[in-house]
Amino acid sequence: MFLLFLLLMNVSQHALAVEVEGNAEAESVQLPCQHSGFIPDDNPTVTWTRNDLDPTTVHLRREEGDDLKGQNRRYSGRTSMRPDALDSLDFSLTLRKPRLTDSGKYSCTLSDGREERQLTTVQLQVKADREKVDSGVQSVQLPCNTTLHLAEGAKVEWMDSGDHWVHVFQNGLDQPVEQSQDYRGRTEMYANLVRTGDLSLFLDPQRETQTSTPAASTAGRETSC
Structure with missing residues (x-):
């Protein structure tokens, strides 16, 4: 989570x-x-x-x-x-x-x-491919959608419960320099998230990472994805 x-x-x-x-x-x-x-x-x-x-x-x-x-x-x-x-x-x-x-x-x-x-x-x-996802070969999707209007420079930050940066996306590009080393090369987001509001994350689960209860903050408001 x-x-x-x-x-x-x-x-x-x-x-x-x-x-x-x-x-x-x-x-x-x-x-x-x-x-x-x-x-x-x-x-x-x-x-x-x-x-x-x-x-x-x-x-x-x-x-x-x-x-x-x-x-x-x-x-x-x-x-x-x-x-x-x-x-x-x-x-x-x-x-x-x-x-x-x-x-x-x-x-x-x-x-x-x-x-x-x-x-x-x-x-x-x-x-x-659902079968490949279940076997751990294919990446899994962590779905999240917003109805908020996003500016072109919107910054999206996925974090795990240990405050590690899972994925950072801004100005239409991934920002791997801000990403935790454990997640590099394992994550992707849709490029057109500003237009669609689809903030879903695709994660390669090949390596286990300790996580716990999720929570989200959207412009200062608590939300759950």
């Missing part, structure tokens, strides 16, 4: 849905994007984005190859496209080791640096 502290501080042509179970057997999932039209002669660029993240870039492909300097760090080392994507017109994105927090709406766009055309939007839903 844990304590939660909240400190308040162009149109798509195709819409697709992809569902996958987030477990050890799901090595990857493919987000489809096929193009049958014109490719710009000058600096053609295919970009996969997720607008509820900051930065929004999931993967970017230029004529000379991938350009991942601006990639959101959540996807580092987990995305790829066909080497011949701009020749084959198959802009599908492969996402390795899908996580629950990868759920969201992804957009595939084509541009020449001046004009941008949205080709596809894909709604990815990564579902927890």
Whole structure:
């Protein structure tokens, strides 16, 4: 059990849905994007984005190859496209080791640096495998939702009963420097919590941590999650 502290501080042509179970057997999932039209002669660029993240870039492909300097760090080392994507017109994105927090709406766009055309939007839903959760392999969800209006800079702090920082999230990003060493690499939150009010925490339970009765404080008020 844990304590939660909240400190308040162009149109798509195709819409697709992809569902996958987030477990050890799901090595990857493919987000489809096929193009049958014109490719710009000058600096053609295919970009996969997720607008509820900051930065929004999931993967970017230029004529000379991938350009991942601006990639959101959540996807580092987990995305790829066909080497011949701009020749084959198959802009599908492969996402390795899908996580629950990868759920969201992804957009595939084509541009020449001046004009941008949205080709596809894909709604990815990564579902927890209940059997894997019970066996201790998959992460577990600690659900928490709020109806409060959250500012863009809202800071969310999950703590255990020993006053250890389980997870800290602010300005659309995790803050691992504030996190207790015991929990590093074991926790995730949804990136769009400001818009949805979903403050749920995903915890990898591989290591046991002593906890006790939970309580929560929301802007000075006691709440329970």
